[in-house]
Amino acid sequence: MMTHMTIAPSQAHPAPGGPPSTESLSGMVAFVRAAESGSFVAAGRALGLSASAVGKSVMRLEAKLGVQLLNRTTRRIGLTHEGARFFARCKRMLADLEEAENELFQSTSSPRGRLRIAAPSLGSRLLLPLVPEFRRRYPDIELDIEFSDRMVDITQEGYDAVIRTGRLADSQLLARPLAQYGPVVIGSPTYFAGHGEPATPADLEGHSCIRFRSPASGRPEPWRFSRDDHTFAIDPHATLTFNDMEAVLAACISGLGLACVPDFIAKSALEGGMLRAVLGAHTGTEGVFQILWPPSRHEAPRLRAFIDHVASRLGGLPSHEVRFRAA
Structure with a gap:
């Protein structure tokens, strides 16, 4: 004999607006698994829950919606008319949720x-x-x-x-x-051939110097040196001043004077022989x-x-x- 369980309208709770609650989502999962398998026992096995827990979760969902989703018999459960419509929507929603979780997992588990x-x-x-x-x-x-x-x-x-x-x-x-x-004082082989190399920072007075104007201060940056474990700065007379470090480097490679730049700026030109560093004993890490x-x-x-x-x-x-x- 078939027995049915019906939820009276007076027991129903109106569904609130906004997104479903965590309990509603749990109920939807239980409902979909039960409808797919036709059994609370099989659904519980798939979800790692008892058949009783699955059944109660579905009942809470039905009470919240105010509609019967499943027909229960002693042997099997089946979808009501309303349940069939709701089942199709829930299955699509849960599939979308699973896809979103997979995409998020992929994006956070590998660099992308x-x-x-x-x-x-x-x-x-x-x-x-x-x-x-x-x-x-x-x-x-x-x-x-x-x-x-x-x-x-x-x-x-x-x-x-x-x-x-x-x-x-x-x-x-x-x-x-x-x-x-750190800073490095550089010049081209052509420049050194015509003007010689400075032996100390004081010797810079007799050389053409290419200066870099700081974008922050608007003034030429001083050239920094080290001596006896302390640092000092000098402002050599500038024959050329640029507000771009690449321009300073290019002018130096062209033989227009000496420049003081961060060492990594001149690295490739030094390695390629286009520039030589001087005053190395007077410079350090900055x-x-x-x-x-x-x-x-x-x-x-x-x-x-x-x-x-x-x-x-x-x-x-x-x-x-x-x-x-x-x-």
Whole structure:
């Protein structure tokens, strides 16, 4: 004999507006599995629950909706007319949810997606040589790098990380040192053949000097030297001044004078013999490039891949990471 369970209208609770609750989603899963298998026992086995728990979950869903979804018999359960319509919608919704979960899992378990990085203008000399290998290793990561000397707001502007030098403001960002750099005084072989080489910083008075004008201060940057464990700066007379470091380098390679630039700027020209460094005994390390990023409980694999790649390729510094606070 078939027995049916009907929920009286007085017991029904009107469905609230807005998204379904967690309990409603659990009830939908139980309902779909029970309808598919035709049994609370089989549905419970699939969900890791007791048959009683599945049945109660479906009953709570029916009570909330104010409609009977399943016909119960002693041997089997079946869909009501309303239940069949609801079953089709629930099955599509749960399939979409499962697909979304799979997509999210894929995006967070392997490096992929867009990665926005901000770096100082001079950072192109450091980063660009590292990009080809990074793209080969992580073809699913879309790199978006801004080279600019403006101070970006990493959180408000949506950057994943920033690369900075010098003294950093108080911050809750995480930081990892990437590479040290220092000044190097350079000149072309042609220039030295006609003017000789300075032996000390004081000898710069007799040389043509190409200066870099800081975009921050609007003034030519001083040339920094070390002596007896302390540093000092001089302002040699400028025969040429540029507000672009690449222009300074090009003028120096052309034999127009001496220049003082960060060592990584002149690296390839020095290695290629287009420039020679002088006054090496009077120069030392000046600063550190650091990469900073917001702390997160679930750090994106694409960001971790970029940090580790850049740090390992630049090398030379401890690989510790700290929550940065300025002294």
